[in-house]
Amino acid sequence: xxxxxxxxxxxxxxxxxxxxxxxxxxxxxxxxxxxxxxxxxxxxxxxxxxxxxxxxxxxxxxxxxxxxxxxxxxxxxxxxxxxxxxxxxxxxxxxxxxxxxxxxxxxxxxxxxxxxxxxxxxxxxxx
Amino acid sequence: xxxxxxxxxxxxxxxxxxxxxxxxxxxxxxxxxxxxxxxxxxxxxxxxxxxxxxxxxxxxxxxxxxxxxxxxxxxxxxxxxxxxxxxxxxxxxxxxxxxxxxxxxxx
Numbered sequence: 001x002x003x004x005x006x007x008x009x010x011x012x013x014x015x016x017x018x019x020x021x022x023x024x025x026x027x028x029x030x031x032x033x034x035x036x037x038x039x040x041x042x043x044x045x046x047x048x049x050x051x052x053x054x055x056x057x058x059x060x061x062x063x064x065x066x067x068x069x070x071x072x073x074x075x076x077x078x079x080x081x082x083x084x085x086x087x088x089x090x091x092x093x094x095x096x097x098x099x100x101x102x103x104x105x106x107x108x109x110x111x112x113x114x115x116x117x118x119x120x121x122x123x124x125x126x127x
Numbered sequence: 128x129x130x131x132x133x134x135x136x137x138x139x140x141x142x143x144x145x146x147x148x149x150x151x152x153x154x155x156x157x158x159x160x161x162x163x164x165x166x167x168x169x170x171x172x173x174x175x176x177x178x179x180x181x182x183x184x185x186x187x188x189x190x191x192x193x194x195x196x197x198x199x200x201x202x203x204x205x206x207x208x209x210x211x212x213x214x215x216x217x218x219x220x221x222x223x224x225x226x227x228x229x230x231x232x233x234x
Contacts, residue, residue: 035223045163045171045214047223059221062128095170100161102177113161113218115182117170 002026002116004096009121016086016125022079022096022118030054030074033099035114036081038092038123046092049081050099050112059112086125093120129153129217133226139234146202148213148229155195156219162191162200163214165228171214175200205231 008020022034036048049070050059058070069082079096097114130153140146150160158178163171173182175191178198188203202209210233215226 044228045165045216045225047216047225050221050223061222100173100176102180111159111176111218112221112223113159113173113176113216114171115173115176117172119170 002098004098004116004118006094006096006118006121009094009123011124011126012086013127014087014125017082017084018086018123020081020083020094020096020121020123022081024077024079024096024098027098029072029077032101033110033112034070034072034079035097035099035112036068036070036079037095037097037114037117038090039095039120040089040092043092047114048094051079053110083123086123088125091123091125093122095120128222129156129219129224131215131217131224131226133215133229135229136227137230137232139232140205141234142205142207144205144234146205146209146231148200148215148231150193150198150200150215150226152196152198152217152219156217158194159217159219160191160193160198161216161218162189163216164209164211165214166211174213202231 003025005023035050051070071080098116100111100113100115132151160178162175165171179191
């Protein structure tokens with residue numbers, strides 16, 4: 001069974017930093033792209049970042065580029081999101097997700113569409 | 128970034144009703160679209176991928192259609208457990224973008 005468990009959320013002051021972790025199990029972690037998605041209280045979903053299987057390619061939402069860094073440790077089956085210069089508008093539940101892999105006419109297609117999600121971890125940026 | 132316009136933003140329906148939610152992309156996205164269901168306090172759940180493919184384990188009353196810019200999620204006969212918020216997501220290019228959501232409420 002695929003399991004993703006986020007941790008590291010909490011209360012942080014504006015301008016502060018936080019590192020989120022996501023522990024993966026139930027699948028071959030190194031075989032999948034992974035993403036972070038967040039949801040501000042009472043709001044919709046917002047994709048933040050994505051990292052390829054070997055960590056060689058990373059993509060970010062413009063509004064977090066330079067402040068957030070996605071990384072992974074395939075030996076530890078773990079995904080990370082380092083966040084700095086946090087703002088009140090970064091207050092949200094942060095989800096890690098495994099991206100969907102499909103097979104089309106025998107060809108493996110990796111997508112940037114989250115398939116399995118963790119339960120989320122709440123980050124509150126407030127003084 | 129590609130904008131996804133989802134409608135309606137909310138709807139009221141009864142058990143057994145047929146429900147349709149639409150999503151329009153600001154540019155063509157082939158069939159690189161998925162639909163998610165989210166219940167309060169829970170993570171989103173993938174229902175449909177590639178615009179019309181049913182995710183494993185999802186009831187067949189859910190279906191998706193469309194290609195290019197216009198997409199539809201249909202629930203053929205609404206069940207009590209279907210009351211939730213639904214989101215579309217385009218993953219044609221970076222950054223993937225979600226629609227603003229459709230809340231399906233009990234009438």
